[in-house]
Amino acid sequence: MRDSMDSVRTTCPYCGVGCGVLAERQAPDGEWSVRGDPDHPANLGRLCSKGAALAETLDLPQRLIEPTLRGADGTLETTDWESALERVATGFRETIAEHGPDSVAFYVSGQLLTEDYYLANKLMKGYIGAANIDTNSRLCMSSAVAAYKRAFGSDTVPVSYRDLEQADLVVLIGSNTAWAHPVVFQRLIAAKEARPEMRFVVIDPRRTATCDIADLHLPIAPGTDILLLNGLLAHLADRGRIDRSFVEAHVEGFDATVEAARHDSQDIENIAQRCGLPVDDIQRFYDWFTATERSVSLWSQGLNQSASGTDKGNAVINLHLATGRIGKPGMGPFSITGQPNAMGGREVGGLANQLAAHQDFTPADIDRVGRFWQAPNMATEPGLKAVDLFEAMRDGRIKAVWIMATNPAFSLPDSTTVREALDACPLVVLSECHGGTDTAGFADVLLPANTWGERDGTVTNSERCISRQRAFLDAPGQARPDWWIVSQVARRIDPSWATAFDFPDSASVFREYARQTAFENAGSRDLDLAGLAELSRDDYQALAPTRWPVQAGRDGERETIDLFADGRFFTDDRRARMIPVDNRGAASALTPAFPLRLNTGRLRDQWHGMTRTGPVPRLNTHRGEPTVSVHPFDAARYRLRGGQIARIGNAQGEILARVSLDDEQRRGSLFVPMHWSHLTASRSGVNNVIASDTDPVSGQPEFKTQAVWAEPYAAHWYGWALVCEGATRPPALAGWPGDYRVVIQGAGLQRLELAGIDAPADWIAWAQTELAPPADTARQWIEFADPKGGQYRVACLAEGRLQSVLFVSRRSRRPDIGWLTDLFSHAPLSDQDQADLLAGKPATPGEDRGPIVCACFDVGQNTLIDAIDTQQITDARQLGECTQAGTNCGSCIPELKQLIARRLTETSN
Numbered sequence: 001m002r003d004s005m006d007s008v009r010t011t012c013p014y015c016g017v018g019c020g021v022l023a024e025r026q027a028p029d030g031e032w033s034v035r036g037d038p039d040h041p042a043n044l045g046r047l048c049s050k051g052a053a054l055a056e057t058l059d060l061p062q063r064l065i066e067p068t069l070r071g072a073d074g075t076l077e078t079t080d081w082e083s084a085l086e087r088v089a090t091g092f093r094e095t096i097a098e099h100g101p102d103s104v105a106f107y108v109s110g111q112l113l114t115e116d117y118y119l120a121n122k123l124m125k126g127y128i129g130a131a132n133i134d135t136n137s138r139l140c141m142s143s144a145v146a147a148y149k150r151a152f153g154s155d156t157v158p159v160s161y162r163d164l165e166q167a168d169l170v171v172l173i174g175s176n177t178a179w180a181h182p183v184v185f186q187r188l189i190a191a192k193e194a195r196p197e198m199r200f201v202v203i204d205p206r207r208t209a210t211c212d213i214a215d216l217h218l219p220i221a222p223g224t225d226i227l228l229l230n231g232l233l234a235h236l237a238d239r240g241r242i243d244r245s246f247v248e249a250h251v252e253g254f255d256a257t258v259e260a261a262r263h264d265s266q267d268i269e270n271i272a273q274r275c276g277l278p279v280d281d282i283q284r285f286y287d288w289f290t291a292t293e294r295s296v297s298l299w300s301q302g303l304n305q306s307a308s309g310t311d312k313g314n315a316v317i318n319l320h321l322a323t324g325r326i327g328k329p330g331m332g333p334f335s336i337t338g339q340p341n342a343m344g345g346r347e348v349g350g351l352a353n354q355l356a357a358h359q360d361f362t363p364a365d366i367d368r369v370g371r372f373w374q375a376p377n378m379a380t381e382p383g384l385k386a387v388d389l390f391e392a393m394r395d396g397r398i399k400a401v402w403i404m405a406t407n408p409a410f411s412l413p414d415s416t417t418v419r420e421a422l423d424a425c426p427l428v429v430l431s432e433c434h435g436g437t438d439t440a441g442f443a444d445v446l447l448p449a450n451t452w453g454e455r456d457g458t459v460t461n462s463e464r465c466i467s468r469q470r471a472f473l474d475a476p477g478q479a480r481p482d483w484w485i486v487s488q489v490a491r492r493i494d495p496s497w498a499t500a501f502d503f504p505d506s507a508s509v510f511r512e513y514a515r516q517t518a519f520e521n522a523g524s525r526d527l528d529l530a531g532l533a534e535l536s537r538d539d540y541q542a543l544a545p546t547r548w549p550v551q552a553g554r555d556g557e558r559e560t561i562d563l564f565a566d567g568r569f570f571t572d573d574r575r576a577r578m579i580p581v582d583n584r585g586a587a588s589a590l591t592p593a594f595p596l597r598l599n600t601g602r603l604r605d606q607w608h609g610m611t612r613t614g615p616v617p618r619l620n621t622h623r624g625e626p627t628v629s630v631h632p633f634d635a636a637r638y639r640l641r642g643g644q645i646a647r648i649g650n651a652q653g654e655i656l657a658r659v660s661l662d663d664e665q666r667r668g669s670l671f672v673p674m675h676w677s678h679l680t681a682s683r684s685g686v687n688n689v690i691a692s693d694t695d696p697v698s699g700q701p702e703f704k705t706q707a708v709w710a711e712p713y714a715a716h717w718y719g720w721a722l723v724c725e726g727a728t729r730p731p732a733l734a735g736w737p738g739d740y741r742v743v744i745q746g747a748g749l750q751r752l753e754l755a756g757i758d759a760p761a762d763w764i765a766w767a768q769t770e771l772a773p774p775a776d777t778a779r780q781w782i783e784f785a786d787p788k789g790g791q792y793r794v795a796c797l798a799e800g801r802l803q804s805v806l807f808v809s810r811r812s813r814r815p816d817i818g819w820l821t822d823l824f825s826h827a828p829l830s831d832q833d834q835a836d837l838l839a840g841k842p843a844t845p846g847e848d849r850g851p852i853v854c855a856c857f858d859v860g861q862n863t864l865i866d867a868i869d870t871q872q873i874t875d876a877r878q879l880g881e882c883t884q885a886g887t888n889c890g891s892c893i894p895e896l897k898q899l900i901a902r903r904l905t906e907t908s909n
Contacts, residue, residue, distance in 0.1 A: 008472040009037055011459055012051045013111065013452040014607050016337030017183045018461025019043035019051055020545065023453070023472045032058060032453075032472065041545055042161065042461055048182035049605045049619065049855050049889045056616045058453055058473065062436035065477025068446040076446070081478060081488075088402070088445055089492030091427040095400040096128065101377065103399045105132035105389050108350055109406035110140075110339025113457030113469060115509040116482035117341070118348040119501065120404065121356055122373060123490045125349065127497050129377030131361075132398070134352040136406045137342040138386040138699055143304040144335035145346055146698040147313025150579050151321065153571035154526040155346055155358055158326055158564050159296055159334035160463040160547070165191040166330035169292040171201045171285075173225065173316065174302015174704075178209035179604040181300075181336055181462075182891045188213060189893075199292070201285055203228065204302060205599065206629075206671060207664035212894035216284055219666050221276035222597045222705040223586035225303060228275050228282070229315040230583065231265035233258060235286045236322060243324030250567040251321050253578040258322075260580035289319070294330035301338060301601060305704050307587035310697040314579040321576050327564030336462045343460035347527055348513060352383035353699075357517040358527040372519045374500065385699030386412065387692045394421035402429040402489075404482055405449065409438035410609050410677040413690040413701045414652055431485055434611045438678045448479040452612075455481060457506045460548075466532075467545045483509055507540035518552075526570050531558035586705035587693035594650050594707035596634070597669040600686045601704075604891050605855050609677045617747040621852035622892075624744040625753055626684035628657040628710070629671040635661055638710050644812040645713040645740050645755050648672065650706065653688040656713055656740045658753075670710060674703075682733050682741035713740065717790060719754035719808040722746075722817070723771065724801075724824055735770065749824060755812070763808055767794040771804040782837050795837045800828025807840060815841060816848040853899070854885035854892045861899065868903045876900065 006025040011018055020040020025032050034054045038045035067084030068076050095103050106124050108117060117135075124133040145155045152158075164170060165187060178185040192198050192213060202214040203225070211217045220228060236242060237258045247254050265271055268286075272279040289295060297319065303312040317333045325331040337343050349356035359365035361382050370378035384392055390408065392398045394417060401422075412418045422428055422442035430443035433451035440446060453473040460466050487501040503509045511533060518530035531550035535543065549561045568574045590597070605619040613619045628646050630638075640646050642661040647654055648670065657672055665671060676684040693702045719738070723731055725748050733741045738756025745751075760766035764783050773779060777798045784793040790810040796803045802824050807814075819842045823833055836842045849860025867873060867882045876896040880887040886896050 008470050009040075009468070010470045010472065011340070011467045012047070012054065013340050013469075013612075014050050015181055016339055016342055016462040017042055017181050018340065018459060018465060018467055019047060019183055020467065021047070021051065021054065023055075031055070040467070042463070042465060042467075043183045046183045046186050047889055049891045050607055050613055051183075052856060052889050053613070053616050053619055054452070057612045060434060060451065060612065061615050062434055063476065064432055064435035064446055064448040065479055066448055067478060068435075070444045081480070084445055084447060085488050085492055088429050088447070088489050091429075092128070092400050092402075092489070093493050095427065099399055101128050101130035102132060103397065104128065104130065105134075105384065105393070105398045105401045106404065107386065107389065107401060107406065107408060108133060108135045108345070108404045110135065110137045110337075110342040110345055111405040112341060112345065112482055113455055113459060113506070114341060114344035114348060114513065115457040115506045116404070116486065117345045117350050118356065118509060118513045119483050119486040119490075119503070121349045123486055123501070125355065125379040126370065126373040126375035127377055127490060127494070127500065129379055131352050131379040131381065131383030132389060133350065133383060134386045134389055135345050135350040136386070136408070136411060137339060137345050138351065139305070139411060139701060139703075140301055140338040141304060141335065141342050141346070142351060142385075142698040143306065143309030143695055143700045144299075144313050145351065146310040146695075147317060148335070150310070150314055151317045151577050152564075152569045153577075154569070156526045156563055156570070157335060157343075157462065157464055159332035161187060163330050163332060164188060164296055164298065164334070166294065167296040168197070168294040168330065169199045169201070169288055169296070171203065171289065171295065171297045172210060173203045173297060173299040174304075175298055175300035175336065176204065176206075176208040176210050176601060177298070177300075177336075178212065178891070178894050180338070180602050182604070182889065184336065185210065185213075186890050189890075199288055201288065205666045205669055209604070209894035212897055216281060216288075218275075218277055218281055218285060221274070222599070222669060224275045224583060225312050226308065226315045226581055227265060227271055227583040228277075229312075229319065230261035230581070231268065231271040231282070232286050232289060233261040233315075233318055233322060234265050236290055236319070237262075239290055241290045242322050246324030246567065247322065250569070251576050251578055252573075253580070254322065257318055257578040257580045260582060261318075264582045293323075293325060295325055296330065296332055296334055298334045298336060300336050302704060304335070304700060305702060306700070307693045307695050307702040308584045309695045309700050309702075311579070311581035311584070315581050318578045318581075321578050327562070327567065340461075341459040343462065343464065344458065347460060347517075352385050352389070356513075357519070358525050368520055369516075372516050376496075385694075387694050387699065387701060390418050390421040393425045396424065398425065400427040400429075401425055402431070403439060403443075404431040407437040407439045407609050407611075407677065409442065410685060411687065413687050413703065414692040415685055415687045416653055417692065431482055433479065436679055437609065437611060447485055448477060449485065450475045450479050450481050454479065457481075457483070458510060458543075463547065465545050465547045466543075468541075468543050470541075481506065505537065507535065507537045510540060511535060524570070526563060528561075586707075587702045588691060588705065588707040590707050594709055595668075596708050596710055598648065598686075598689065598706040598708045599669055599671045599704050600674045600690070601671070603673045603675060606673070606675045608675065610675050610680055614680055615745050617745055618855045618858060620744050620746070621858060622855050623673070624751070625742050626655075626657045626673065626676040626681055627660040629660050629662040629665045630710075631665040631667045631669075632661050632663055633667050634670075635659065639712050640710060641712070641812075645715055646710050647713045648689060648708050648710045650689050650691075650708045652691055654683075655686060655688050656683045656755075670708070676742070678733075680743055683739055684742065713755065714757065715740070715755040715812070716757050717755070717759055717808055717810055718812050718814070719806060720814050720817070721752040721754070721771070721804065721806040722820065722824070723750045723752070723804045724748065725750060737766070746821070749821065763792040763806075764794055767796075767806050771796050771806060773798045773803050782834055784838050784840070793838065793840050797829060802826070802829060805837065818849060819845070853895050854883075856888035857884040859883050859885040864896065864899055865903060868900055869907070873900060874904065
């Protein structure tokens with residue numbers, strides 16, 4: 001709600017934790033700030049580094065604010081809404097008339113609000129008459145959806161954040177919670193401090209920041225998760241720790257599942273050998289789980305993003321069904337979602353194989369949904385899942401696609417094929433707030449959509465809690481809500497559909513969606529919002545965070561129902577299903593040609609393709625470049641040196657990344673973050689080397705175990721540049737030399753990291769063309785050239801102020817540039833400053849803070865080490881008191897602890 005004209009309660013647009021945010025304006029017509037909402041049940045006032053920086057993202061670069069059409073010659077021209085909507089509607093209408101409804105598709109996003117998602121699904125499945133609407137949540141959560149549905153008969157997440165805090169044992173499987181869901185991690189830390197007897201087991205090939213709270217870390221060999229979990233199920237059965245009364249009353253498939261587990265797992269020595277783990281560690285894990293009733297298993301992309309992700313999810317759920325650890329406080333299987341409204345998309349049928357309100361393509365559900373919508377063209381069978389959808393686009397079966405709030409040219413596996421598909425499609429429509437994404441370059445029509453701060457609707461987080469996202473900013477230009485855009489296109493495709501898409505506001509869309517969840521439900525489906533189905537606009541505006549199901553009670557009161565507490569599920573016989581699974585390993589085999597496993601995932605301070613986080617300088621200080629984390633043993637074996645550039649590739653393609661030596665990386669495995677697109681890097685998009693292997697049940701791609709080779713990139717030169725914003729034209733990566741080109745946003749500056757084989761014939765002449773300020777500005781050039789030594793330094797001044805600088809060398813190691821960054825604030829530069837530029841280093845070295853560890857307060861590693869040594873600091877709390885590091889969002893605390901432990905070890909030797 002809007003607490004006042006200058007304070008608005010809304011939600012964070014990043015991960016699936018669903019944190020509440022207070023947006024506050026400090027004074028009339030002043031700037032907005034954000035802080036965590038202390039009353040929101042998801043975060044209780046906490047925010048991570050990304051959430052804490054939201055106020056710095058309100059003015060997005062390359063903001064799309066006008067409808068835009070691409071002409072026959074490829075040029076883009078702005079237009080009005082009527083022209084743009086008519087082109088979209090005409091294109092879809094004519095394509096359907098000529099080729100049928102299965103020739104068109106929507107590809108939507110967990111960034112959409114539930115109301116947007118609902119209308120897109122209604123239009124495609126109820127009115128166009130095909131089910132070719134899928135979502136980028138297919139890439140992160142669809143295996144969990146399929147596993148829950150196989151086990152429970154419904155896509156029900158039966159665990160809350162409070163259960164995590166009440167558990168005595170939390171098993172984190174394939175989830176770097178500390179970086180991917182930082183606020184949940186902070187809640188776990190607080191729970192451990194309150195109850196030191198809590199135990200945490202982390203199952204992950206990498207030793208991630210999440211291992212900071214681990215009582216036991218199992219660095220499992222990639223692709224062996226089911227083997228380890230099946231071994232635990234067999235252990236439970238052998239030790240007589242099965243809840244027989246629960247199984248007999250409420251579960252089917254127990255005997256077959258245990259038999260399959262025993263066959264798969266054999267004995268603990270065999271499991272240890274195949275998983276690459278010590279026998280004692282596996283035994284300790286099995287004993288802890290066996291003895292601890294209040295256990296929660298928390299999993300995320302490490303399990304889901306697999307060609308056997310559904311089976312992996314069921315392997316987890318099997319453990320909880322066999323022990324009756326479900327539907328009770330402090331226990332249960334918890335798949336935590338990746339995007340802010342991945343759950344909302346699942347609710348309204350955003351996946352191609354589902355119908356709205358958690359209904360399926362059964363005859364009864366098809367009939368029920370069709371009658372509720374009064375649908376003239378109800379879809380009767382599932383549509384194409386994400387990877388198949390783009391393959392159909394590439395081979396000509398899909399001839400018109402509407403993409404909403406996502407960037408598939410960046411995010412889908414096998415990026416080259418996806419780009420070919422977009423290029424081949426006769427009509428590509430993109431609803432977006434950012435006009436410069438990789439996908440935008442393929443769009444025939446760009447529709448300007450509202451973004452965070454301007455949007456009004458609801459989202460559902462990982463624990464099934466519905467929260468309001470409220471607008472506190474006016475949308476710029478002609479930007480509009482996605483639900484409005486969908487409804488306007490629907491009216492124009494067929495005027496007879498106008499009544500079905502006549503919604504004055506998001507509240508009216510939500511009411512229809514809530515009514516649909518209750519329609520002919522009577523307890524037969526888990527998702528029931530009957531208690532919210534008649535909300536007035538004012539009630540909707542004031543809606544507090546609410547966990548579903550919400551049924552209508554007596555006297556109009558709302559009743560929240562606990563699911564599975566009675567042991568009843570949503571299958572035909574109300575009994576859960578244990579699913580026999582076996583370990584199939586990774587989809588791509590290691591060979592002499594491809595000897596390494598490539599894993600990919602998130603960084604602490606970045607989000608997806610960095611269109612929102614990338615422009616925030618302080619979010620780039622912790623990890624600014626695409627890196628490949630390599631164990632020193634593998635680095636020596638494959639001739640990779642820290643700080644240099646590596647080539648990583650396979651049959652799909654290749655990428656470039658800077659080598660980061662990491663002795664906590666599993667041998668034989670590499671890790672490359674997912675975030676770099678063509679906006680920020682030239683050849684570092686990791687999905688260029690990810691094959692489109694998918695789970696046969698869920699359709700989710702395998703992102704975590706790709707077989708690759710790695711070798712040094714034989715750069716002849718390395719360079720880096722700093723360019724003052726506004727002083728010269730913005731750097732365009734395509735126009736800069738080298739194969740490795742990365743642009744990093746700093747405070748008032750843009751930094752470029754470069755490496756290449758071919759180089760300009762004359763670096764000085766090139767720089768004077770590319771780094772020059774406007775022609776009417778008096779310029780001064782400072783130049784140093786040593787062609788024989790391969791060194792060049794060029795700086796441009798205007799009216800005595802530094803505008804840009806370029807250093808080129810044959811060495812990969814870049815010195816600290818803090819002193820150089822400071823020179824941009826000097827006016828005018830002194831003679832000594834100019835001499836330092838020629839020398840390439842300051843005559844009097846200043847403080848070298850080292851790599852930034854704490855993004856909130858810009859605290860570097862060297863500063864922290866100095867404080868640890870001089871103040872004899874032994875814990876992160878003391879270090880925070882001394883340096884402020886870790887005292888705001890807390891996301892860097894695991895790294896602070898690692899740094900302290902390392903220093904204590906080094907000084908004691």
